[in-house]
Amino acid sequence: MGKQTLGFNKAFVEIAKALNSNSNTGEKLHLLVKATARALGVRGCSLMLLDAQRKRFFHTASQGLSERYLRKGYLEAGKSLAELLNGKAMAILDVETDPRVQFKELALQEQISSIMSVPVETGGEMVGILRAYSRIQREFTAAEEQFLFTVANLAGAALESGRTNEEEHPTESGQEPSPRPAPLTSEIKPVSFAHPSEEEFARLLDFYQIEWVYEPRSFPLQFEGRATEMFTPDFYLPALDLYVEMTTMKPGLTREKNRKVRHLRELYPDVNIKLLARRDYDRLLAKYGHGPLAGAKTHGVGRVLFSDSQVQKRVSQLAKEISQDYEGRYPVLVGVLRGVFCFLADLMRYLTVPADVDFMAISYYRGGDGKAVRVTKDVDIDLAGRDVLLVEDIVDTGMTLSFVLNYLKSRKPASLQVCTLLDKRVRRLADVSLKYVGFEVPDEFLIGYGLDYEEEYRNLPFIALLKREKQVKKPKT
Numbered sequence: 001m002g003k004q005t006l007g008f009n010k011a012f013v014e015i016a017k018a019l020n021s022n023s024n025t026g027e028k029l030h031l032l033v034k035a036t037a038r039a040l041g042v043r044g045c046s047l048m049l050l051d052a053q054r055k056r057f058f059h060t061a062s063q064g065l066s067e068r069y070l071r072k073g074y075l076e077a078g079k080s081l082a083e084l085l086n087g088k089a090m091a092i093l094d095v096e097t098d099p100r101v102q103f104k105e106l107a108l109q110e111q112i113s114s115i116m117s118v119p120v121e122t123g124g125e126m127v128g129i130l131r132a133y134s135r136i137q138r139e140f141t142a143a144e145e146q147f148l149f150t151v152a153n154l155a156g157a158a159l160e161s162g163r164t165n166e167e168e169h170p171t172e173s174g175q176e177p178s179p180r181p182a183p184l185t186s187e188i189k190p191v192s193f194a195h196p197s198e199e200e201f202a203r204l205l206d207f208y209q210i211e212w213v214y215e216p217r218s219f220p221l222q223f224e225g226r227a228t229e230m231f232t233p234d235f236y237l238p239a240l241d242l243y244v245e246m247t248t249m250k251p252g253l254t255r256e257k258n259r260k261v262r263h264l265r266e267l268y269p270d271v272n273i274k275l276l277a278r279r280d281y282d283r284l285l286a287k288y289g290h291g292p293l294a295g296a297k298t299h300g301v302g303r304v305l306f307s308d309s310q311v312q313k314r315v316s317q318l319a320k321e322i323s324q325d326y327e328g329r330y331p332v333l334v335g336v337l338r339g340v341f342c343f344l345a346d347l348m349r350y351l352t353v354p355a356d357v358d359f360m361a362i363s364y365y366r367g368g369d370g371k372a373v374r375v376t377k378d379v380d381i382d383l384a385g386r387d388v389l390l391v392e393d394i395v396d397t398g399m400t401l402s403f404v405l406n407y408l409k410s411r412k413p414a415s416l417q418v419c420t421l422l423d424k425r426v427r428r429l430a431d432v433s434l435k436y437v438g439f440e441v442p443d444e445f446l447i448g449y450g451l452d453y454e455e456e457y458r459n460l461p462f463i464a465l466l467k468r469e470k471q472v473k474k475p476k477t
């Protein structure tokens with residue numbers, strides 16, 4: 001028997017062992033790609049699964065590829081994958097010149113010269129791709145191709161049994177989601193979410209035109225020998241390069257998820273992941289008048305965070321800083337209505353440089369009515385070539401601001417900076433850079449000095465917490 005055949009056989013033994021073990025699907029797949037890369041003597045190997053939207057293939061298990069490559073290197077389904085869709089292998093001899101390569105720069109940086117791909121199927125439907133990456137430019141032999149097809153079949157079997165066992169699917173009894181293979185169809189079907197809050201969150205992202213992928217990939221949390229754990233974040237927001245994990249189920253699960261996220265951050269320090277706890281999430285929705293916290297019957301003014309004089313002092317400091325930075329220039333202050341009107345009016349009166357002022361207004365999320373965020377009142381001043389300072393009352397998730405900034409950038413200002421009175425940094429999703437910040441504030445709903453709760457309390461001269469009626473629980477009978 002040739003050396004390579006022996007290597008293939010060894011790999012089959014390892015894979016068979018993994019498949020027969022009681023490890024979870026993620027671990028099985030991880031061992032599978034590892035054994036495959038070794039047997040082929042290639043730089044790396046990856047199993048990519050179609051995401052739940054059936055739009056893209058994401059790395060689900062991989063060996064020998066950098067974190068950087070794994071994160072950006074998804075593949076658009078349908079685009080340039082014709083051979084695979086027809087059940088055939090796809091060989092890319094030269095990554096540099098082959099037009100089918102979707103992330104050429106990244107692949108080259110990764111020192112990948114040739115790629116061999118075969119489809120992974122379950123129940124006759126394509127659900128993923130198994131790929132081998134070679135550092136040196138090379139052709140794959142018929143025997144190697146056959147080997148990959150066989151491994152792909154085994155991967156399909158692992159996925160199939162993972163699915164039928166539902167070993168890691170989220171259920172109300174509190175299990176974890178598994179990599180969810182999805183059949184490829186020509187039309188894009190709606191995603192099936194594990195939880196209604198995820199669906200609502202997706203609609204919120206849609207509203208702010210933030211692209212998302214549901215359950216994009218699974219991260220192995222434990223490697224080598226010992227029982228491997230997988231973690232599949234709920235969302236990936238490619239434009240923000242951010243994973244979001246929602247812990248909206250049981251408190252016991254939240255602890256477990258916290259632990260996993262901590263572990264993930266240790267193992268993948270480059271991965272940007274945000275945990276959105278039930279409480280945070282309810283608050284987020286309440287801001288838009290939705291969710292369990294929205295309909296507070298009685299509410300009132302809670303603890304005062306910043307008194308009238310504290311606010312004035314800080315606003316005058318900000319104005320001083322801005323006046324120094326804009327010395328000799330004539331900036332335009334743009335405020336986003338309505339919460340900003342108190343702050344902007346005060347800020348402007350403390351400035352010692354001349355400034356124009358203008359306002360814009362944008363629509364905000366009101367539940368999934370299919371509408372996207374839009375500008376409801378545009379600025380009137382021509383911003384081209386001007387030094388624009390966007391003034392905000394509060395930056396929370398940053399979604400409003402990132403939309404507004406993109407909008408203003410299209411007006412070709414000479415410069416564009418942000419000044420916000422309040423920065424609720426702990427809730428940030430869209431990482432926008434803030435040049436001037438008045439106060440960093442906790443994750444609480446704030447009122448006063450222009451900020452409202454259902455249009456009330458804007459007139460308070462100070463900034464306070466909103467006090468909500470305690471939810472009275474019905475005693476069990």
Ligand code: IMP
Nearest residue numbers: 339395396397398399400445446451452
């Ligand atoms: P973002 O898009 O999540 O950053 O939300 C920003 C907008 O939400 C602000 O301009 C406010 O209108 C509103 N907002 C966020 N937090 C609060 C708050 O605590 N009180 C009142 N309005 C808020």
Ligand code: MG
Nearest residue numbers: 336339393394
């Ligand atoms: Mg605002």
